[in-house]
Amino acid sequence: DGGITQSPKYLFRKEGQNVTLSCEQNLNHDAMYWYRQDPGQGLRLIYYSQIVNDFQKGDIAEGYSVSREKKESFPLTVTSAQKNPTAFYLCASKAGGGQETQYFGPGTRLLVL
Amino acid sequence: DAKTTQPTSMDCAEGRAANLPCNHSTISGNEYVYWYRQIHSQGPQYIIHGLKNNETNEMASLIITEDRKSSTLILPHATLRDTAVYYCIVRVLFSGGGADGLTFGKGTHLIIQP
Numbered sequence: 001d002g003g004i005t006q007s008p009k010y011l012f013r014k015e016g017q018n019v020t021l022s023c024e025q026n027l028n029h030d031a032m033y034w035y036r037q038d039p040g041q042g043l044r045l046i047y048y049s050q051i052v053n054d055f056q057k058g059d060i061a062e063g064y065s066v067s068r069e070k071k072e073s074f075p076l077t078v079t080s081a082q083k084n085p086t087a088f089y090l091c092a093s094k095a096g097g098g099q100e101t102q103y104f105g106p107g108t109r110l111l112v113l
Numbered sequence: 114d115a116k117t118t119q120p121t122s123m124d125c126a127e128g129r130a131a132n133l134p135c136n137h138s139t140i141s142g143n144e145y146v147y148w149y150r151q152i153h154s155q156g157p158q159y160i161i162h163g164l165k166n167n168e169t170n171e172m173a174s175l176i177i178t179e180d181r182k183s184s185t186l187i188l189p190h191a192t193l194r195d196t197a198v199y200y201c202i203v204r205v206l207f208s209g210g211g212a213d214g215l216t217f218g219k220g221t222h223l224i225i226q227p
Contacts, residue, residue: 100205
């Protein structure tokens with residue numbers, strides 16, 4: 001089955017702790033994205049990567065970090081600097097080369113204890 | 114990306130056609146209309162996109178007005194599983210470099226009634 005997987009589905013973070021959210025795709029897509037969604041709101045872009053070993057900040061990158069060491073993987077770390085991390089986190093990918101349709105994973109819900 | 118306006122919520126009876134409107138009066142000539150939907154606590158799902166001609170796929174039809182200032186997404190035979198938030202997005206086909214994420218507003222919450 002081709003698609004995007006995110007894990008875990010639910011994640012709990014203690015104060016001052018860094019946590020890493022996983023995103024893997026087997027679609028052979030070049031570009032990958034991380035979004036944050038708060039209750040009743042639309043999506044906001046955290047980071048994106050158009051190619052391996054390169055990534056760019058989105059609109060709300062403060063308190064987050066990413067890496068793109070492999071084409072199929074784009075993990076997101078929520079650091080202790082992110083003061084309000086409770087949200088629904090969505091990963092997406094896009095083929096590139098003129099194709100703009102983004103495909104989303106099932107999401108990870110992060111809760112702060 | 115041009116701004117879009119959608120109703121906050123809509124109801125539709127199961128089995129009937131659901132027609133979801135979207136206004137995008139500032140759309141540019143090279144911008145496409147995309148529709149996604151998000152079922153509660155899931156990731157958004159791509160539905161359809163179009164430039165100026167009407168489009169149809171296995172999920173829905175997209176009707177774009179001649180002046181391209183508005184569009185309608187049609188779910189021909191709505192089922193309970195179509196209850197979701199539907200997002201209308203306007204975007205160039207190939208954004209090239211630069212910040213490249215999709216801008217999702219609050220969308221339309223479509224509720225299919227049994």
